[in-house]
Amino acid sequence: xxxxxxxxxxxxxxxxxxxxxxxxxxxxxxxxxxxxxxxxxxxxxxxxxxxxxxxxxxxxxxxxxxxxxxxxxxxxxxxxxxxxxxxxxxxxxxxxxxxxxxxxxxxxxxxxxxxxxxxxxxxxxxxxxxxxxxxxxxxxxxxxxxxxxxxxxxxxxxxxxxxxxxxxxxxxxxxxxxxxxxxxxxxxxxxxxxxxxxxxxxxxxxxxxxxxxxxxxxxxxxxxxxxxxxxxxxxxxxxxxxxxxxxxxxxxxxxxxxxxxxxxxxxxxxxxxxxxxxxxxxxxxxxxxxxxxxxxxxxxxxxxxxxxxxxxxxxxxxxxxxxxxxxxxxxxxxxxxxxxxxxxxxxxxxxxxxxxxxxxxxxxxxxxxxxxxxxxxxxxxxx
Amino acid sequence: xxxxxxxxxxxxxxxxxxxxxxxxxxxxxxxxxxxxxxxxxxxxxxxxxxxxxxxxxxxxxxxxxxxxxxxxxxxxxxxxxxxxxxxxxxxxxxxxxxxxxxxxxxxxxxxxxxxxxxxxxxxxxxxxxxxxxxxxxxxxxxxxxxxxxxxxxxxxxxxxxxxxxxxxxxxxxxxxxxxxxxxxxxxxxxxxxxxxxxxxxxxxxxxxxxxxxxxxxxxxxxxxxxxxxxxxxxxxxxxxxxxxxxxxxxxxxxxxxxxxxxxxxxxxxxxxxxxxxxxxxxxxxxxxxxxxxxxxxxxxxxxxxxxxxxxxxxxxxxxxxxxxxxxxxxxxxxxxxxxxxxxxxxxxxxxxxxxxxxxxxxxxxxxxxxxxxxxxxxxxxxx
Numbered sequence: 001x002x003x004x005x006x007x008x009x010x011x012x013x014x015x016x017x018x019x020x021x022x023x024x025x026x027x028x029x030x031x032x033x034x035x036x037x038x039x040x041x042x043x044x045x046x047x048x049x050x051x052x053x054x055x056x057x058x059x060x061x062x063x064x065x066x067x068x069x070x071x072x073x074x075x076x077x078x079x080x081x082x083x084x085x086x087x088x089x090x091x092x093x094x095x096x097x098x099x100x101x102x103x104x105x106x107x108x109x110x111x112x113x114x115x116x117x118x119x120x121x122x123x124x125x126x127x128x129x130x131x132x133x134x135x136x137x138x139x140x141x142x143x144x145x146x147x148x149x150x151x152x153x154x155x156x157x158x159x160x161x162x163x164x165x166x167x168x169x170x171x172x173x174x175x176x177x178x179x180x181x182x183x184x185x186x187x188x189x190x191x192x193x194x195x196x197x198x199x200x201x202x203x204x205x206x207x208x209x210x211x212x213x214x215x216x217x218x219x220x221x222x223x224x225x226x227x228x229x230x231x232x233x234x235x236x237x238x239x240x241x242x243x244x245x246x247x248x249x250x251x252x253x254x255x256x257x258x259x260x261x262x263x264x265x266x267x268x269x270x271x272x273x274x275x276x277x278x279x280x281x282x283x284x285x286x287x288x289x290x291x292x293x294x295x296x297x298x299x300x301x302x303x304x305x306x307x308x309x310x311x312x313x314x315x316x317x318x319x320x321x322x323x324x325x326x327x328x329x330x331x332x333x334x335x336x337x338x339x340x341x342x343x344x345x346x347x348x349x350x351x352x353x354x355x356x357x358x359x360x361x362x363x364x365x366x367x368x369x370x371x372x373x374x375x376x377x378x379x380x381x382x383x
Numbered sequence: 384x385x386x387x388x389x390x391x392x393x394x395x396x397x398x399x400x401x402x403x404x405x406x407x408x409x410x411x412x413x414x415x416x417x418x419x420x421x422x423x424x425x426x427x428x429x430x431x432x433x434x435x436x437x438x439x440x441x442x443x444x445x446x447x448x449x450x451x452x453x454x455x456x457x458x459x460x461x462x463x464x465x466x467x468x469x470x471x472x473x474x475x476x477x478x479x480x481x482x483x484x485x486x487x488x489x490x491x492x493x494x495x496x497x498x499x500x501x502x503x504x505x506x507x508x509x510x511x512x513x514x515x516x517x518x519x520x521x522x523x524x525x526x527x528x529x530x531x532x533x534x535x536x537x538x539x540x541x542x543x544x545x546x547x548x549x550x551x552x553x554x555x556x557x558x559x560x561x562x563x564x565x566x567x568x569x570x571x572x573x574x575x576x577x578x579x580x581x582x583x584x585x586x587x588x589x590x591x592x593x594x595x596x597x598x599x600x601x602x603x604x605x606x607x608x609x610x611x612x613x614x615x616x617x618x619x620x621x622x623x624x625x626x627x628x629x630x631x632x633x634x635x636x637x638x639x640x641x642x643x644x645x646x647x648x649x650x651x652x653x654x655x656x657x658x659x660x661x662x663x664x665x666x667x668x669x670x671x672x673x674x675x676x677x678x679x680x681x682x683x684x685x686x687x688x689x690x691x692x693x694x695x696x697x698x699x700x701x702x703x704x705x706x707x708x709x710x711x712x713x714x715x716x717x718x719x720x721x722x723x724x725x726x727x728x729x730x731x732x733x734x735x736x737x738x739x740x741x742x743x744x745x746x747x748x749x750x751x752x753x754x755x756x757x758x759x760x761x762x763x764x765x766x
Binding site: 003004005006007008009010011012013014015016017018019020021030032033034035038039042043047057058059060063079082083086087090091092096097099100103104106107108190191192193194196197200201202203204205206207209210211213214216217218219220221222223224225226361362363364365366367368369370371372373374375377378379380381383 | 386387388389390391392393394395396397398399400401402403404413415416417418421422425426430440441442443446462465466469470473474475479480482483486487489490491573574575576577579580583584585586587588589590592593594596597599600601602603604605606607608609744745746747748749750751752753754755756757758760761762763764766
C-alpha cells in the first residue's frame with residue numbers, strides 16, 4: 001500500500017469493464033466491441049440499451065419485447081406529474097427537477113421482492129427509469145411554459161416519442177433518426193464522473209434509484225454534463241453578431257480564448273461522435289433549408305483546421321461542437337441539453353451498476369489527515 | 384501511471400483532509416484535532432457542525448447566531464409536506480423518502496446568485512439541508528402512522544426538537560443529551576462511501592443538494608448505513624426468546640456466526656464511539672428503570688470479552704452494538720436508525736464538500752476494458 005496522493009484519481013484503474021472502451025489515440029469508441037459509428041448508423045437506441053444491459057445485441061423478438069416493455073413503462077403516476085407541476089411553479093432547473101422526479105419513482109416501484117443487488121430486478125428498475133426520463137423531461141418543459149404535458153404513445157420509438165411529447169407534433173424521419181443517434185452516441189463513455197458516482201453508490205448495495213439519482217446530480221455539474229450547452233451559445237453569438245464565423249474564430253483565437261467544442265481530454269485525433277453529428281447536421285439542414293448553423297460550424301472548422309492546423313496539434317472538434325446545433329434544429333431548448341444527456345447516459349449507469357454489483361466490492365478510498373493533532377477542548381467561555 | 388487494479392480503491396489516498404482522523408490502532412477518532420469523547424461530552428451537535436463547516440469552534444455569540452439560523456431553517460415548505468404525504472401513502476422507505484425530499488429542497492432554495500461552488504452559498508445551503516432533515520424525518524414517520532406532523536419549535540435545540548417532533552412530547556434532559564451525543568458521534572468518519580460520493584458529485588461543481596442527495600443514496604446501502612439496525616435486532620431476538628444473553632452469544636459463536644456490532648474494519652482495539660454510547664445506555668436505563676437492553680449487551684460483552692478474549696483478538700464492540708439499544712430507548716423506530724445516521728453525517732458531507740471544492744479536481748478514475756475487440760456489426764435478421 002503506497003501513500004501517494006492520487007488527486008482526482010487520475011490514471012487509477014478502479015475496475016475492469018466490458019461495456020465500453022475509449023481509445024483516444026485512435027479516435028475510437030466501442031460499446032462491447034462494436035464501433036460507435038456502426039451502432040449509431042444501424043442500431044436503434046433501444047437496441048443499444050439492450051446491448052449495454054444484456055451484454056449482446058438482441059434478436060428481433062427480444063428487441064420487440066424490450067421495446068414494448070420500455071414503451072409501456074413511459075407513463076407517469078399522477079403523484080409524479082403533480083410533483084413536476086410543483087417544481088415547475090417554483091422555477092426549479094430541469095436537471096434538479098429530473099433528479100427529484102427520478103428519486104420519486106422508487107415510491108411506486110413494483111418490487112419482485114428481491115434484494116436491491118438482484119440483477120433481474122435492477123435491470124427491470126433501470127428500464128423503468130430510462131423509460132420515464134423522456135416523459136419527465138418533456139412534461140417538465142411544457143409545464144414550465146404553462147402548457148399541458150402530452151402523454152406518451154407506445155406506437156412511437158423512445159427517441160421519437162420524446163420529441164413528440166416535447167414539441168407537440170410527431171418528428172419527421174430525419175429528426176427522429178438523428179435524435180436516436182444522439183442518444184446512442186452519449187449512452188456510455190468509460191468511467192466518467194457520473195458513471196463512477198452511480199457505481200460507488202451501488203457498491204454499498206443501494207438500489208438503482210439511488211445510483212441513478214446520484215448520476216443525475218453528478219451530470220448536473222458544469223465540469224461534467226454542463227459543457228454541452230457551450231457550443232450552441234457560440235453559434236448563437238455569431239448569428240446575433242452577423243459576423244463571419246471565420247472572423248469570429250480568428251478573433252477568439254487571437255485573443256487567446258478557448259473555442260468551446262474543440263479539444264478533448266481523451267480523444268487526441270478525432271472524436272468519432274463528432275463526425276457522426278456533423279453529418280447529421282448536414283442532413284437536418286438540407287431537410288429544413290436553414291443552413292446557417294451548418295455554415296457557422298464549417299466556418300470555424302475551416303479556420304481552425306486550415307490556417308491554424310488544429311488537427312495536427314491534436315485539437316479536433318468534440319461531440320459538443322455539433323450536438324448543440326443538432327439539438328437546436330430538433331426544437332430542444334438549450335437548458336434541456338444536459339437533461340437529454342442524462343436520458344442517454346442512464347443506459348451506461350444501469351449497465352455499469354449491473355456489471356459492478358456482480359462482483360461487488362465496496363468503494364472506499366482513504367484520505368490523509370493533515371489537520372491539527374491533539375487539541376485540548378476549550379470551553380466556550382474561554383474561546 | 385501504473386496499471387494496477389485497485390478494486391474498492393482500498394488504500395488509495397484520494398485527498399488530504401483536516402476534518403477528521405480515524406486512528407484504528409489507537410482506537411481514536413478526532414474532528415479537527417479534538418477527541419470525539421471531549422466533543423460528545425462538552426459540545427452540542429450545533430457546535431460540532433460549526434466546527435466541521437468553519438474549521439474552528441465558535442465563540443458564544445457565533446454559536447448563538449448559528450443555532451438561531453439553523454432553528455429558523457427547520458420549517459418545511461407546503462410543497463415538501465405534500466410530497467412527504469404522497470410518499471408516505473405510497474409506502475416509500477424512510478431513506479428513499481429522505482432522498483426525494485432533500486432533492487426537492489433545492490426548488491425553494493434562496494440563491495445568493497453565486498456559483499454553485501461558492502463556499503458561502505454552499506455553507507448556507509448545507510445548513511438549510513441539515514436543518515430540515517430532522518423535520519422531514521419526524522414528519523414522515525408521523526404521516527405513515529396516520530398522524531399529523533408536528534411543526535418545529537425554534538426554542539428547542541436540533542437534537543431535542545427532532546425527538547419532540549417525532550414522539551409528540553419534549554424529551555427529558557438525559558434523552559436530549561444522549562441524542563445530541565449520538566449525532567456528534569456519527570457526524571464524520573474520514574472518506575466513508577457516502578462522504579466520498581458527496582465529494583465526487585461536488586467535484587463536477589454540482590451543487591450541495593446533488594451532493595447530499597447522493598450521500599443519502601449511498602448511505603441507504605446495506606453495506607454502509609444499513610448495519611446500524613442489526614444490533615437492536617439481536618437484542619430484540621434475545622428479549623423475545625427470554626434467553627440469557629450469555630447463552631445466546633455462546634450458541635451464536637459456537638455455530639460459527641458473526642455477532643452484529645462486534646469488530647470494525649478500522650478500529651483494532653476499541654471504537655471510541657461505542658464506549659460513549661455504552662455509558663449513555665446505562666444512564667437511560669437508570670432514568671427509565673428498564674435495564675433489559677443494558678443487561679443483554681452486558682451479557683454478550685461478558686461472554687465475548689471474558690471467556691472468548693475477543694478484545695485480545697482485536698474484536699471490540701463497535702458503535703452499532705449500542706446505538707440500536709440507545710435509539711430504541713429514545714422511542715425511535717428501527718427503520719429510522721439509518722435516516723438519523725444521515726441527519727448526522729450530513730455534517731461531514733457538507734464539511735468535506737467545502738474543503739474539496741476549495742482546491743477542486745474532477746474525480747475521474749479509469750476502467751480497464753476487457754470486453755471483446757473489433758466486433759463486426761451483425762444486422763438483426765442475421766442474429
